[in-house]
Amino acid sequence: MQFARRMDQFGEGIFSQLLDIKRKKLEKGETIIDLSVGTPNIPPAQHIMDALCTAAADPKNYIYAVNDQTALLEAVSSWYDTRYGVTLDPKTEICSLLGSQEGLAHIALSIVDEGDVVLVPDPCYPVFADGPLLAGAKLYYMPQKKENGYVIQLQDIPVDIAKKAKFMVVSYPNNPTTVMAPEAFYLDLIAFARKYDIVVLHDNAYSELVFDGKTCGSFLTFSGAREIGVEFNSLSKTYGLAGARIGFCVGNAEVVSRLKTLKSNMDYGMFLPIQKAAIVAITGDQGCVAVMKDAYERRRDVLCDGFKSIGWNMEKPEATMFVWAVIPPHYEKSVDFAMDLVEKAGVMLTPGSAFGPSGEGHVRMALVQDEAVLQQAVEAVKKSGILKA
Numbered sequence: 001m002q003f004a005r006r007m008d009q010f011g012e013g014i015f016s017q018l019l020d021i022k023r024k025k026l027e028k029g030e031t032i033i034d035l036s037v038g039t040p041n042i043p044p045a046q047h048i049m050d051a052l053c054t055a056a057a058d059p060k061n062y063i064y065a066v067n068d069q070t071a072l073l074e075a076v077s078s079w080y081d082t083r084y085g086v087t088l089d090p091k092t093e094i095c096s097l098l099g100s101q102e103g104l105a106h107i108a109l110s111i112v113d114e115g116d117v118v119l120v121p122d123p124c125y126p127v128f129a130d131g132p133l134l135a136g137a138k139l140y141y142m143p144q145k146k147e148n149g150y151v152i153q154l155q156d157i158p159v160d161i162a163k164k165a166k167f168m169v170v171s172y173p174n175n176p177t178t179v180m181a182p183e184a185f186y187l188d189l190i191a192f193a194r195k196y197d198i199v200v201l202h203d204n205a206y207s208e209l210v211f212d213g214k215t216c217g218s219f220l221t222f223s224g225a226r227e228i229g230v231e232f233n234s235l236s237k238t239y240g241l242a243g244a245r246i247g248f249c250v251g252n253a254e255v256v257s258r259l260k261t262l263k264s265n266m267d268y269g270m271f272l273p274i275q276k277a278a279i280v281a282i283t284g285d286q287g288c289v290a291v292m293k294d295a296y297e298r299r300r301d302v303l304c305d306g307f308k309s310i311g312w313n314m315e316k317p318e319a320t321m322f323v324w325a326v327i328p329p330h331y332e333k334s335v336d337f338a339m340d341l342v343e344k345a346g347v348m349l350t351p352g353s354a355f356g357p358s359g360e361g362h363v364r365m366a367l368v369q370d371e372a373v374l375q376q377a378v379e380a381v382k383k384s385g386i387l388k389a
């Protein structure tokens with residue numbers, strides 16, 4: 001058998017190694033607290049699950065959906081209007097996705113040809129880079145460094161690279177660094193994209209998980225954004241619907257239309273009961289969104305305050321469901337710290353280097369365990385003595 005050379009660029013990587021260690025430890029009867037993968041463990045609100053169950057009990061809903069139902073497109077349009085103050089044409093500016101990951105993985109196929117340049121953040125949520133790589137693109141990494149508040153420095157992108165780039169991926173609140181970008185960044189971004197004729201993909205997966213009374217809007221509220229780009233959104237974290245796979249790509253009609261054409265050759269659309277659940281989620285009582293945000297905010301406090309109390313200081317994230325922490329000074333590499341932590345404390349997190357070269361020196365912890373378990377994680381780290389040189 002012979003296989004595609006394009007797959008040579010994807011290895012099993014650190015996650016497989018960590019999972020292997022986890023499996024061995026669990027087989028020995030040891031406890032593992034897994035903070036590595038961002039799989040939410042907070043269920044959706046009852047009214048959303050009820051809508052899904054009712055629709056799933058209707059035999060008529062088992063046909064291929066093929067397209068987004070008009071009711072879904074109108075619901076997304078009204079949600080963007082109410083929540084973000086952005087008017088979207090349901091017919092031309094909205095495309096549903098089988099999770100935003102799916103859209104982010106595929107969209108490159110509709111924009112780039114083999115060898116084209118794509119700008120991605122570093123560190124980077126993996127699919128931002130993997131989608132373009134699958135499409136044969138060449139990546140240019142835009143560093144997100146601590147000294148710059150983890151925000152991309154557009155002025156540092158070489159002019160010859162900018163001239164060649166076909167699209168760029170930007171995402172704030174950011175995974176893994178957790179920061180939001182200031183308004184000025186978005187104004188510069190739109191000017192930059194216009195100047196070099198670059199399509200902007202803005203991923204807004206965490207706009208609802210913003211803490212300490214702050215709020216976050218949409219990229220599309222900025223003047224000129226719709227002329228150069230689209231926004232990806234997801235119901236996974238906001239409504240606890242990760243397994244249902246519901247995302248959207250909204251904004252520039254040309255980009256949306258190309259993505260729709262691509263997808264129409266790939267899938268038969270979102271399962272109708274899931275479309276109905278999505279409508280109920282985004283048009284129904286939004287109290288559950290605040291409940292979700294509060295739960296993550298409390299978890300953040302337990303973990304960050306807990307680690308601080310045992311001598312590991314870290315910035316409290318202003319948003320997302322992650323903590324991005326600088327590793328203790330006696331470690332040089334985030335992988336070594338992550339491996340020691342899982343071996344000695346039974347706490348599993350993701351080394352920052354797994355997200356790109358600029359992630360080195362950090363680790364990412366996902367707030368995917370209840371408060372009591374996060375407290376246990378703090379105690380296990382304390383007991384292991386790993387924080388002392």
Ligand SMILES: Cc1ncc(COP(=O)(O)O)c(C=O)c1O
Pocket residue numbers: 038098099100101102125171174175203205233234235236242245246247
């Ligand atoms: C920044 C970011 N974008 C997209 C996704 C994928 O979300 P979805 O479940 O909609 O595919 C995630 C999931 O962790 C994420 O962190």
